[in-house]
Amino acid sequence: MRPFAVAGIQMNVVEGGDNLAVMEHDLEHLVKRFPWIQMVLLSELALSGRNPRHAQPLPGTLEPRFSALARRHGIWRIPGTVYETCGDKVFNTASVF
Numbered sequence: 001m002r003p004f005a006v007a008g009i010q011m012n013v014v015e016g017g018d019n020l021a022v023m024e025h026d027l028e029h030l031v032k033r034f035p036w037i038q039m040v041l042l043s044e045l046a047l048s049g050r051n052p053r054h055a056q057p058l059p060g061t062l063e064p065r066f067s068a069l070a071r072r073h074g075i076w077r078i079p080g081t082v083y084e085t086c087g088d089k090v091f092n093t094a095s096v097f
Contacts, residue, residue, distance in 0.1 A: 006039045015049035020062070023047070023079060024069060031073045039076040044092070046080030055083035055090045063095065070097040 009026050013019055023042060031037060047062070048054035056062075062082070070077040077097045084093040 004039070005034075005037045006041065007034060007037045008041045008043075009046075010043055011046060013043075013046055013049050015051060016054065017049075019047050019049075020065070024065075027069060027073070027077075031075065037075060039078070041078045042080035044081045045083070047082050052083045052090045055085040057086070058082070058084045058093060058095070063097075066095065066097045 007030055009023070009030060011019070011022055011026060023046065027040060030040060062079075066077060066079050078094055079097070081092050081094045084091045
């Protein structure tokens with residue numbers, strides 16, 4: 001069996017704040033400090049907080065940024081969950097990049 005290194009980032013989520021910038025900063029710091037990491041996970045609703053009014057359709061504007069970060073560092077990335085709108089329903093969705 002081959003080892004697979006997974007790391008988690010626990011961060012302070014600011015409701016409606018610029019959590020994406022914090023996520024990106026924390027990821028940059030993590031991969032510099034632990035270059036062998038292969039997958040990084042963030043907590044549930046880390047991007048926008050617990051309020052479903054921040055829901056958005058997926059795919060949307062966030063996927064290219066998440067994908068670019070994962071590609072640049074050569075890692076799998078699960079940026080926590082986001083509230084996703086689909087018609088008149090809201091789902092708590094976890095994407096993998």
